[in-house]
Amino acid sequence: MPVAEQATSLFTHSDKPVHILDLGSGTGILGAVTARQAAPGSSVLAIEQDDKLASASELSLAQVCDRTKVIH
Incomplete structure (x- = not known):
């Protein structure tokens, strides 16, 4: 999580x-x-190739955003 937060801090708000x-x-x-x-x-x-990771991605994104789509 700290690495993800540091990476996103580089984006322009x-x-x-x-x-x-x-x-x-x-x-x-x-x-x-x-x-x-x-x-x-x-x-x-x-976009994620791996089945298990795509499912994990859907769960993670659904917790913070209503407008998500995961393509497997």
């Missing part, structure tokens, strides 16, 4: 909703932390 693309999302932690810090109405599109 916007008061407007953003579209977040998380390629190779793994467990979805980076996308989830980014979405948590983004403006309301933001969305996340995550």
Whole structure:
């Protein structure tokens, strides 16, 4: 989690909703932390090859963002 928070601190904050693309999302932690810090109405599109990681990514993202899609 600290590494994900440090990575997202490099992004420019916007008061407007953003579209977040998380390629190779793994467990979805980076996308989830980014979405948590983004403006309301933001969305996340995550792409993950591994079945188990794609499921974990869906769970992680659903906790912080209503507008998510995980492509497996």
